[in-house]
Amino acid sequence: MNRQLLVISIGPVQSFIAAARKTEDLWSGSHLLSHLARKAIEFLFQKGEEQHRQVEMVYPAVTEDELKKSAPVTERDAASLPNRFVALITGEAGEVAELARETKEAVRKELIDLCRGAINHVFSIKPEDKPLYQQMYQQAERQVDSSLEFFWALEKLPDDRSFEEARSKVERRLAAVKNNRTYPPHGQNGLICTICGERDALCNEKLDDNDPIGKLRQKLEKTWKKRKGSFLKYEGEQEGEGRIQDGEYLCALCLCKRASRELFGKKPFPSVLEIAQDEKYYAILMMDGDDMGKWVSGEKRPDRNDEEDAPGHAMTQLDTYREISRRLSRFAKQTVPQIVQEYEGELVYAGGDDVLAFAPVKNVLSLARELRKAFSDPKRGLDRKATASMGIIIAYCKDPLYRMLNRVRSLEKKAKSFRREDGTSKDAFALAYLARSGEQREVVLPWLVDPQNPGEWTVSHLNYLIDSIKSEVSSTFLFTFSQSFLPLLPREANQEEGKLAVFGKDDPRNEELLEVELKRLLRRALKESDQSAKAESLAKSLVILHRLVPASFQFIQLMEILRILGVKKHEGASAKAG
Ligand SMILES: [Zn+2]
Known part of the structure; x- marks a missing residue:
């Protein structure tokens, strides 16, 4: 039977994660992406069963059972599914393409439902009042359609030995699809969301093209005054948390992130002040495996243990890829959360070799070292020869989070370009301290x-x-x-x-x-x-x-x-x- 290699990527990562103003937005953005990936994978498994086709998740290495067992049950689990995944599905190209299109529709529906759920929750909308909020629901649906990025590509896999050829072809095809994407217009006619600055803020009042800006603002205020509970700031007997401030007007996706803890039933992600533990400074750590392209393409191979070396067990390209995928999934799902917890850190995401975590300053260096150590431990990470680079920033609590995130990303790049005098490169960390006064200190060191x-x-x-x-x-x-x-x-x-x-x-x-x-x-x-x-x-x-x-x-x-x-x-x- 024919098999197709299907690659799917879900986004936009940038506006889900990078625009974060608060640690909670950051966590919920990556959690939301991971949730959509989970939906897509569940859907593929479910359809596979219905249509009697084999569906194997090659990356991340997860079976249907494991996915069910790992259903988010903890109080606040980190996002652990990458937003890009590779599946092997039996069937003709046309059939699998149809399956990919259906998966896209399932993910779109899920995100629309989440946005509606967020609107209902934030504005405490009773079922009988829903007709009164049609304008906002429709606005949310349009915003999902103009924002959700669901890309896929497929390629026939004739046999396990030609896996690498098929994989690189399908990756090139996916890159081409991404490059040729068309952006549906956001359809701006109101005021822009105060969080992302990309989409219109949700408004339940009828807008007119000729409304002057003052009028638009009044209409927005009227809508957002109706927010309820902890989203409102009020004083008196029961003080409101003000999770949406007066003057904050959100688009559907930003609202969805703000209401994530209720939508997913999670404990709130701690603020930077809570992470700092009585200090005024906290740390962010961003890790990325070195030479992952070479590992994934089979140019670098994991050491094999004795049983696999037994005669008759020659590993095909597909086997090697499966093994790397299995080790990366284990690193992300088990090793990283354990280590981060041990050093009192807070994990935002761990997807394969990519890790983003917060930590108290006193523990961040040891935490970083343990993560790097574990990555080259074949029993907990990828392989003895595997290395990783990291950006580590020590930041003042009141400095804008999105700026610190950009900075830690650029530190990670600096670590990647580290070179020793003997010519070996990468396998380093870049450490920066950003003082409250604006003064900065920065150093790059090998592990x-x-x-x-x-x-x-x-x-x-x-x-x-x-x-x-x-x-x-x-x-x-x-x-x-x-x-x-x-x-x-x-x-x-x-x-x-x-x-x-x-x-x-x-x-x-x-x-x-x-x-x-x-x-x-x-x-x-x-x-x-x-x-x-x-x-x-x-x-x-x-x-x-x-x-x-x-x-x-x-x-x-x-x-x-x-x-x-x-x-x-x-x-x-x-x-x-x-
Ligand atoms: Zn927004």
Whole structure:
């Protein structure tokens, strides 16, 4: 029987996630996408049963049973299904294409239902009053039609050995479909949504093309004054939470996100203040596996264990892909949530190698290291040879969330472009601290001190230094050091490039000089006297870090970050940093 490889992608990711103003919007945007993916996969399985065709989810690796068992039952599960998936379905191309079109319709209906549910909930609409709200329901439906991105492509799979050829063909086809998409007009005739700025705000009053802007605003106000319960802000006996502020007018999709916790029956996602745990700073972490294209295409292959190596078990391309998919799904569904919870973080999404999480500042470096470690553990992650890059930002609670999200994304890219002197690249993290005052510190470091020695983690040196600053070293040491070190830096072309070169480039005496100076200052800065052994080991850690940073200027930035992290209350630290 013929088999077709079907790839589906659901969006728009950008407007579901990137426009988030609050952690809850961010969580609900990715949760909503994951929910729609679940609907699509459930629909494919269900139709497969009805039509007696085999449906295999190749990526993410999930069976019908597992999908049912993993039905969101926890109080607040993270989005765990990627918005892009690959299925293998028996049948002729025309039949599977029809199935794809039906799936699209099922997803569209689901999103419309969710939007209607959100309207009913926010405005407390009784069943008998629904006819009075037709205008908003219709507006929501039009907005779903003009916003939902459901793309699919398929390709015949003649046999398991030609999987890679079929897969790359179908991916190219999907990319072409995305490029040629047409945007149905949003049909703007009212005022724009105050959250996304893309679609019209929902309005239940009749709008006229000639309405002046003041009139439009009055009509919107009239609609939005009718919101109920926790969405309204009011004072008095029972204070309203104000989950929609006065003057906030939302489109159907943004409303759907705001009401997600009720629609999906979840506990609210904590705010950045709650995540920060009594501090004024919190951290965001974004991870992405390195060379995923090579893993997926079979150019990189996972190590095989003994049973698979038994004769007669030659793995086909499809087998390899299934195995990678299985490991990535396990990483996203089990490993990541466990680790994030262990370090008191909050997971927004984990889809394969992609992870987005929030964490208290004190735990973020250890959390990051454990995620990276687990990724190259074949029992919990992808493979011994697998590496990953990460962006980590330490941000002030009141700075706009969407800006921090953009920043952490660009940090992740910087980590990806990290290069060691020996030419190896990626497998790094970019760490930035954004002070309340607007000052910024940024450094890119590899995960491992030596790529040949998987036991020595850069983060362990950072933690050692931070702990020492907390207890034994006067934090002014780092400041004094910066003052005496800065004048020595190469500053010919660009002061941000190059390493310390008092004795000329690559002369080992540069490092010796650095170590001597560090030890001298550390001995003075250690709170207990006579701790030369301690001074020596701290200086050693710092020299190693200096060796790893791409430029000495970044080393100064790193010292500043260490000083800030080593001071217990980060509020105080930022004040001193000025
Ligand atoms: Zn909106």
